[in-house]
Amino acid sequence: MVLKQELTPEHLLRIIFDYTAKIASETKLNSVLVLMANMGREMILSDRCTVWLIDAVREELYTTVAHGVDEIRIPFGSGFVGTAIETGESIIVEDAYNDPRFNPDNDLKTGYVTKSIISIPFRNNEGNIIGAYQAVNKMTESAVFTTRDLDMLSLAASYAGKSLESVLLHQEIVDTQREIISTMGEIGEIRNKETGNHVKRVADYSYVLALGLGLSEYEAELLRTASPMHDIGKVAIPDAVLLKPGKLTDEEYDIIKSHTKIGHQLLKGSRRELLRTASIVAEQHHEKWNGTGYPNGLKGEDIHIYGRITAVADVFDALSAERVYKAAWPIEKIEALFLEERGRHFDPAVVDVFFETLPKLLAIREQFSDK
Template identity: 65%
Template sequence: MHDSAHDSHSFKLDLSPEQMLKVIFEYTAKIAIEKKLESVLILMANMGREMVVADRCTVWLIDAAHAELFTVVAHGIKEIRIPYGSGLVGAAISSGLPIFIDDAYEDARHNPESDKKTGYRTKSIMTIPFRNNQGEVMGAYQAINKLTQAQTFSTQDMEYLTLAASYSGKSLESIMLHQEIIETQKEIILAMGKIGEGRSKETGNHVKRVAQYSYILAIGLGMSEWEAEMLRSASPMHDIGKVAIPDSVLNKPGKLTEEEFEQMKQHADIGYEFLRNSKRQLLQAAAIVAWQHHEKWDGSGYPRGLMGEDIHLYGRITALADVFDALGSSRVYKPAWKLDRILELIEAERGRHFDPMVVDVFFKELPSILEVRDREADIPEME
């Protein structure tokens, strides 16, 4: 008698409607602002676990390209992957129907191997597939071991988890699409940046190096990882306006005439005009970089002669990254400079061409910058 009393003590109660609403509101608010797929999967799993009072809950997604199902587990364990169609979760996803099991060890589809390794006893399981906006199954929720006295999942649990699953499917889809759009934008930006450079016989590695230097400087200036990453992705567009400059000016070996220089300077305005109407944050950042990377701290730059902090920080960072790389590379109109000479010039231009704060971070981060320079070095073309 004493034992059963002790056992019933450790059982939990199902949530009241009020508690259920609280859990749903709390998690949906967190999920709505989360941008990382892994974090959303963990939040969703925790939400499901609390809603149905399970011991564990996992959210599985389909990776169609590899014919696998995968999940992200909290506490720093890496993804778990299983072949598509295997186990209970695979069966639920393949059929598109929920599966309830009161005792996993009585079901042939359950694989007890992981229990043997961990000493955990899987008993009751509820697996519910969820769908994207097109109605296609994209994954499944799996709740394990009901913690109430009944120790089995009910139809009501299924309704609750189905609610969580339908919300989750839509949230996950928007995050995956968002990630896909960002990746596509980055590819387009890099490709367009290379087109801009290619016209002026400069190498694709120039845009890669400038992007990397900009990221290092941004982090060194205390910018958030997210924003520094955005600047790195936007930076390859800094010279996109060069696509509109005639070859005779772009690839002239000698010094430009005043008139030719005026023509060359237009690439900053042209690049800005290309990009400025986009609503995308990434392209907005690219528009700023294209427009302002030739402005100078003392106001003597172009196209607008902005001064000091009137120049956007993105412009001030890219200005230094671009000059450092351009001086160190050979061009049709000049040979590459030696490192000592470049560093002297940057020091001399502190407070003139360049923001003093950016110069200070540049010297502090110089080892990382030189590492990038060596890693992304140009391979000389064979004559």
């Protein structure tokens, strides 16, 4: 371990200004948590810094951002951080293993040795505790945290806690939108004797394919959130047609095909980017690269990239999933079909990415299996 010297006031101010500016301009929860953890670690020269949040529903404390480890969950009141959150008081400990409040489970899992600890709760604008900072192992010669560290981390907690609240509120709105969209998508599929897992799989397939094509994380996530609505127009198709066991007449097939237009009409008027994206997917996921699809007979790149991606994701799931009316296709047969339809039904670039990412797609299929 390389020991460090205490920061000068000028250096400390530079860290504060740099990180507070970054935190103020960030809207993604995980990014804010990373910035908070890094700011805390640099300000008080700790080896690791963790940002803990409260999960009231599960009565747990959790962190998705902890230097050196993955997500951790602990019961309310557990360990130093649980005590700090429960009491609202900051804690400084010189030797963790000599304190009965210390929970050594994570050290035992990772082989890390915790010595000194500082835990500081942070509050929202209404003064309610919403989480805590916890820093581990002071990286100076003394190897213990001081009251100066407490003041510095408290300053970081005061600012970051209020910024975090606004991001959490934004995230809650986004999560609610996603849940509503996913549920609506599932309702449409259940009428068609599909399972809720169908829309989950198509969503995750679309995300993987989008990233593989070079779309940004934002665009890929937008498509993943919107794609469960691809068949929402089927809610308006009569059961006598939608659930007909035998061959459809030409007139009945035209009624089935109208679900693309209906879905588009339901969603296109929204000012929300998420629902506008869903309207594109709903309308265009049955278009074909060679122009023989429906409802508009679009061809090639006139089909939106979201529609081209969802077409591959939807067909892959339809073929690979077992249903009461058909057996699942073996993967070799599915691969042969996509090769045959490359440049006909499907965008060649999307098909190429399909084969490149097939192991990930199969892992998703297994994770959300209907069995």
